[in-house]
Amino acid sequence: MSTPTLFSTTTFAKKPLKNRFVLAPLTRGRAGPTRVPNELMAEYYQQRSTAGLVMAEATAISKEGNGWVNSPGIYTQEMVEGWKTITERVHQQGSQIILQLWHTGRASHSDFHDGELPLSASAVKINGDQIHTPEAKKDYEVPRAMTVQDIKRTVEDFRKAAENAKAAGFDGVEIHAANGYLINQFLDASTNLRDDEYGGSIENRTRFLNEILEAVLTVWPAENVGSRISPNGIFNDMGCDDYRELYTHVIKRFTHYQLGFVHIMDGLAFGFHERGEPMTLEDFRSLYHGLIIGNCGYDQSKAETVIGSEKADLVAFGRPYIANPDLPQRMLNDWPLAPSDDASDWYGGGAEGYTDYETYKSA
Ligand SMILES: Cc1cc2nc3c(=O)[nH]c(=O)nc-3n(C[C@H](O)[C@H](O)[C@H](O)COP(=O)(O)O)c2cc1C
Structure with missing residues (x-):
């Protein structure tokens, strides 16, 4: 077999992928x-298919689970309908589309929750940074530690969201366990100070993620399910000393569940976070047999180097x-890349800086 490249075809959940x-x-x-996906978003995703x-x-x-201004949801019928338009558009371009399921946990604010504090594994606040709420830019708050009842309800919310994603025509779901959001707050020893079955040992800190995966796997075949992890990440004030053992355990759980993919930052x-040497793809490859992104x-x-060396x-x-x-076309043809460095419209706004980037016009 020839060496794979970014442009080689492959499959996800037995369906073709036109490139890597x-x-x-x-x-x-x-x-x-309203957090309902709309036509502008459909155009954006179509362009990037x-x-x-x-x-x-x-x-x-x-x-x-909300904690970001104007970001979408998947917990009402209207949202499912909005996403349907987007999945159809992406499929028309011959691509597959996965939904990333998100609960922000402590990376939220009471302004999003009618004055109620955001939830987390423990009452540990994000240090330093501030958050944009629907009202203003504000300091983070000390979250409320979730009760076991809160945990069970949230697991059920993930299951329901996975079901909604299926109804909306997605090809799979990605459980967002990265970047300091709720699941990451349970995994990481610096944000999880619990002394019940959801805290302490690595096995206990992973329990919430396991329960979510088990719930989602009642809805989707394992080959359509994956998770995103950020073993080296500091975003949202994260990082813990036993990150190596933690993420080695987490990847073994993904293997146990036979998840279709893992998305590793x-x-x-x-x-x-600089708590030791960064974890690399090699640390995970031998422990996991699904697709690695x-x-x-x-x-x-x-x-090309990581794909070529598999x-x-x-x-x-x-x-x-x-x-x-x-x-892909720019990279295939050695056309120059447009700079993506104007961060002012990365996280909000309208069509400007969103759908108005043009394809490369060769002379
Ligand atoms: C504007 C912006 C929004 C992002 N939103 C998400 C997100 O919704 N979920 C997520 O897991 N990561 C998110 N990230 C992180 C990216 O998925 C990606 O990991 C990061 O940009 C590093 O990849 P890159 O160097 O190719 O940009 C975001 C990054 C940026 C710049």
Whole structure:
């Protein structure tokens, strides 16, 4: 067999992928206050269906899971209908689309919850940074530690969201266990100070994620389910000393459940907690037999290296895809990439800086 490249075809859950490009999940804040996916978003995803696999942005599983202004949800029938238009558009381009299921946990604010504090594994606040709420930019709050009843309700919310994703025509779901959101807050020893069966040992800290996976697997075949992890990440004030043992255990659980894919933010371009040597794709490959998606700071050459050496099966591009909807064609033809460096409209606004990036016009 020839060496795979970014442009080789492959399959996801037995269905063809036209290349090894993944559109990384990118919160773009265009759903408006109703959080219902709309036509503008459909156009954006259609434009970026040059990737064989499209990861839709982080999407709240419940009202309680919200923590970002104008980001979408998947917990009402209207939201399901909105997403349907998007999945149809992506399928028309011959690509598959996965929904990233999200609960923000402590990375939220009482302004999103009618004055109620956001939830987390423990009452540990995000240090330093501030959050945009529907009202203003504010300091983070000390979250309320979830009761076991809260945990069970949230597991059920993930299951229901997975069911809604299926009804909306997605090809699979990605459980968002990365970037300091709720599941990550349970995994990480610095944010999980619990002394019940959900805290303490690595097995206990992983229990919430396991329960979510088991619930989602009652809805979807395992080959359509994956999870995103950020073993090296510092975003949202994360990082713990036993991260190596933790994520080795987590990947073994993914193998146990025979998940179709794992999406690993192995690169350090989104911040590094510096608690030891970064974990690499090699740390995971021998422990996991499904598809591995690498991400974070990849350019074409780095992507070809990990795909060619089969350390990853696919590579997700985030920022490069913002300004280059035709990213695969540009890379294939050695056309220059447009800079994606105007962050002012990354996280909100209208069509400007969202759907108005053009494809490369060769002379
Ligand atoms: C505007 C923006 C929004 C993002 N939203 C999400 C998100 O919804 N879910 C997620 O897991 N990561 C999110 N990320 C992280 C990206 O998926 C990706 O991991 C990061 O940009 C690094 O990849 P890159 O170097 O190819 O951009 C976001 C990043 C950016 C710049």
